[in-house]
Amino acid sequence: MRRALALAALGLGETSPNPSVGAVILAASGEPVGEGRTAPAGGPHAEVVALARAGARARGGTAVVTLEPCDHTGRTGPCTQALLAAGIACVVVGVRDPDALAAGGLDTLRAAGVQVESGVLAAQAAHQLRYWLTAVRRGRPYLIWKYAATLDGRSAAADGTSRWITSAEARADVHELRATVDAIIAGAGTVRADDPALTVRVPDKVRRPLRVIVDSAGGTPAGARVRDGAAPTWIATGAEVGSDPTGRVDLGKLMTALYARGVRGALLEGGPTLAGAFLAAGLVDEVVGYLAAKLLGAGPAALGPAGVGTVAQALALELTDVARIGPDVRITAVPKEDRQ
Numbered sequence: 001m002r003r004a005l006a007l008a009a010l011g012l013g014e015t016s017p018n019p020s021v022g023a024v025i026l027a028a029s030g031e032p033v034g035e036g037r038t039a040p041a042g043g044p045h046a047e048v049v050a051l052a053r054a055g056a057r058a059r060g061g062t063a064v065v066t067l068e069p070c071d072h073t074g075r076t077g078p079c080t081q082a083l084l085a086a087g088i089a090c091v092v093v094g095v096r097d098p099d100a101l102a103a104g105g106l107d108t109l110r111a112a113g114v115q116v117e118s119g120v121l122a123a124q125a126a127h128q129l130r131y132w133l134t135a136v137r138r139g140r141p142y143l144i145w146k147y148a149a150t151l152d153g154r155s156a157a158a159d160g161t162s163r164w165i166t167s168a169e170a171r172a173d174v175h176e177l178r179a180t181v182d183a184i185i186a187g188a189g190t191v192r193a194d195d196p197a198l199t200v201r202v203p204d205k206v207r208r209p210l211r212v213i214v215d216s217a218g219g220t221p222a223g224a225r226v227r228d229g230a231a232p233t234w235i236a237t238g239a240e241v242g243s244d245p246t247g248r249v250d251l252g253k254l255m256t257a258l259y260a261r262g263v264r265g266a267l268l269e270g271g272p273t274l275a276g277a278f279l280a281a282g283l284v285d286e287v288v289g290y291l292a293a294k295l296l297g298a299g300p301a302a303l304g305p306a307g308v309g310t311v312a313q314a315l316a317l318e319l320t321d322v323a324r325i326g327p328d329v330r331i332t333a334v335p336k337e338d339r340q
């Protein structure tokens with residue numbers, strides 16, 4: 001399973017709307033004879049790739065898969081049938097498919113006489129698949145709010161300058177994070193202030209997540225970098241998505257629309273007004289803060305109003321990781337009730 005997870009990790013960010021899954025086939029003797037991971041959408045699933053490599057050596061063997069094999073015919077045939085046709089005797093999975101708990105792939109395999117086991121390295125598998133699992137359960141993308149701030153929580157100085165609060169190492173780390181998602185979201189205010197490119201610049205990786213600008217009235221200037229064609233861009237306006245009672249873009253409807261476009265993981269890059277609105281709407285699944293060992297003492301806060309009026313209403317988070325990135329600190333946390 002560790003090997004299957006390592007294979008799946010290589011495909012994160014390139015398989016949506018499918019999950020990035022890893023699979024290893026062991027011969028009846030226990031010897032590994034084939035492995036694979038999900039190809040980009042429309043291509044074969046991990047099990048099919050691994051079975052093709054194993055060939056006849058799969059007969060009587062074991063398939064180890066990070067996610068329960070699919071049991072339906074989508075753009076490819078059901079993996080359950082491919083496993084049965086190959087004569088697999090035992091299937092071991094990390095996590096079950098939330099879509100298929102009632103009539104899932106494992107039930108089909110068990111009914112056909114295959115020995116099945118689930119929950120192996122389940123926590124690791126669920127963490128690796130969290131964008132897809134959350135998206136399928138909620139019908140909207142898994143959303144990570146990422147920000148950079150000084151130690152006193154400011155995202156810009158009093159004169160509005162904000163480049164570069166954190167180090168080159170932290171910015172490189174952000175590009176790695178961007179490479180895992182299908183969409184990068186920013187507010188019209190950030191585009192007006194910073195004119196960001198919102199592209200992925202990572203050596204040896206070609207990833208072009210959809211750039212989404214939340215822009216109530218479609219005022220993003222024609223010359224804005226996000227319109228440069230370097231990656232697909234969607235200027236999401238109230239007219240297209242739907243407006244909330246204040247006339248701004250309805251964020252719940254925006255998320256539903258992104259899911260319909262195949263987005264499973266999204267990165268919200270601010271600014272503070274939009275981040276506050278997403279948090280107030282309960283649409284943020286993970287927070288990644290890069291903190292620089294600097295103080296500004298004045299300037300806008302990293303987060304704008306988020307519907308919190310008193311300390312008892314604070315949005316409680318649980319830390320999941322703290323890491324030093326060059327001279328900065330990266331803190332990862334999830335809303336307490338969502339801890340998985």
Ligand SMILES: NC(=O)c1ccc[n+]([C@@H]2O[C@H](COP(=O)([O-])OP(=O)(O)OC[C@H]3O[C@@H](n4cnc5c(N)ncnc54)[C@H](OP(=O)(O)O)[C@@H]3O)[C@@H](O)[C@H]2O)c1
Nearest residue numbers: 147148155187188189190215216248249270271273274277
């Ligand atoms: N340090 C960081 O991590 C970081 C990251 C990003 C930005 N920043 C800084 O943040 C500043 C810009 O932030 P900002 O707060 O002015 O802008 P913002 O959060 O990027 O954008 C806010 C704008 O988004 C539009 N919007 C549309 N629908 C919305 C909704 N439902 N809820 C909230 N906003 C909605 C509104 O503009 P319309 O009415 O025009 O549609 C709103 O004014 C810049 O100084 C930038 O440097 C810092």
